[in-house]
Amino acid sequence: MEKRNWRDFKLYAITAANYHPGRDLLEVMEQAILGGADIVQLRAKDAPKEALLRDARALRELTARYGVPLIVNDHIDVALAAGADGAHIGQDDLPLAEARRILGPDAIIGISTHNLAQALAAERGGADYIGVGPVYPTGTKPGRAAVTTAYVREAAANVSIPWVAIGGITLANAGEVLAAGATRICAVSAIVGSERPAEVCRAFRAKLDAARAGGEPGSIAITVNGRRERTSARTVGALVESLGLAGKSLVVELNGEIVAREAWATAAIADGASLELVHFVGGG
Ligand SMILES: Cc1ncc(COP(=O)(O)OP(=O)(O)O)c(N)n1
Ligand SMILES: Cc1ncsc1CCOP(=O)(O)O
Numbered sequence: 630m631e632k633r634n635w636r637d638f639k640l641y642a643i644t645a646a647n648y649h650p651g652r653d654l655l656e657v658m659e660q661a662i663l664g665g666a667d668i669v670q671l672r673a674k675d676a677p678k679e680a681l682l683r684d685a686r687a688l689r690e691l692t693a694r695y696g697v698p699l700i701v702n703d704h705i706d707v708a709l710a711a712g713a714d715g716a717h718i719g720q721d722d723l724p725l726a727e728a729r730r731i732l733g734p735d736a737i738i739g740i741s742t743h744n745l746a747q748a749l750a751a752e753r754g755g756a757d758y759i760g761v762g763p764v765y766p767t768g769t770k771p772g773r774a775a776v777t778t779a780y781v782r783e784a785a786a787n788v789s790i791p792w793v794a795i796g797g798i799t800l801a802n803a804g805e806v807l808a809a810g811a812t813r814i815c816a817v818s819a820i821v822g823s824e825r826p827a828e829v830c831r832a833f834r835a836k837l838d839a840a841r842a843g844g845e846p847g848s849i850a851i852t853v854n855g856r857r858e859r860t861s862a863r864t865v866g867a868l869v870e871s872l873g874l875a876g877k878s879l880v881v882e883l884n885g886e887i888v889a890r891e892a893w894a895t896a897a898i899a900d901g902a903s904l905e906l907v908h909f910v911g912g913g
């Protein structure tokens with residue numbers, strides 16, 4: 630998969646099958662991607678290796694279809710075997726230099742950090758991105774002390790590689806995390822534990838976009854009715870919603886083809902897409 634622009638990610642979704650019993654992992658993660666998650670991590674702490682590899686391969690296929698990077702948590706061997714884009718390691722996992730040696734120079738390697746000294750060490754050591762957290766206490770990693778938004782502020786002021794705030798982040802407190810200087814958010818339970826992961830992701834994206842409006846990382850360039858615009862929407866439905874046209878009498882043409890209303894929710898918009906939106910006003 631192409632690594633182009635992966636650094637522009639804004640919304641990082643991590644798997645956790647325990648939060649969606651009875652629902653398929655791929656279905657949940659596809660919903661997250663359709664809602665605007667632009668990087669996906671496979672994290673399954675207790676899964677046997679065989680099951681982990683099976684899920685990694687299935688997620689590889691799914692994420693490649695949407696051009697979304699796939700990261701595997703902890704297991705460098707599974708990341709390699711599944712052809713993932715990279716791996717995420719923690720302070721107690723395989724050292725960064727070893728992970729880099731195994732995965733190679735092009736792999737995306739992320740590291741968890743809990744204070745600024747760790748963040749600066751990760752930066753010096755050649756990490757591609759840093760996790761900053763847990764910002765709040767979270768049932769996904771019970772017993773871990775929260776670093777609070779104080780560390781988010783420190784990261785915002787001092788870290789120059791991409792970094793993502795993680796831990797206990799929900800739609801209710803995301804504003805506080807963004808106000809502390811985060812421009813990227815990672816969530817597990819808030820996304821995959823929701824009945825409607827796509828809606829939650831869209832709402833996170835709206836907050837991320839509102840916090841840093843205009844040509845920000847994660848947005849794509851599209852043409853709408855002849856005008857060049859940037860958007861974080863990845864489907865026709867999300868675009869229509871973001872333009873305040875949901876529920877209106879509308880015909881949508883995507884790259885010269887009319888998109889049936891039933892297909893709006895899944896019709897993907899890629900960078901460079903051209904759309905015509907014809908809105909019928911009044912009538913009768
Ligand atoms: C994006 C991101 N940030 C932090 C973590 C946590 O990694 P780690 O500290 O190794 O803990 P486990 O996830 O392995 O329990 C992460 N996975 N992803
Ligand atoms: C994996 C991880 N690392 C730090 S906090 C965390 C869990 C985040 O999960 P949630 O978004 O459900 O709080």
Ligand SMILES: [Mg+2]
Pocket residue numbers: 702703717718719722
């Ligand atoms: Mg780990």
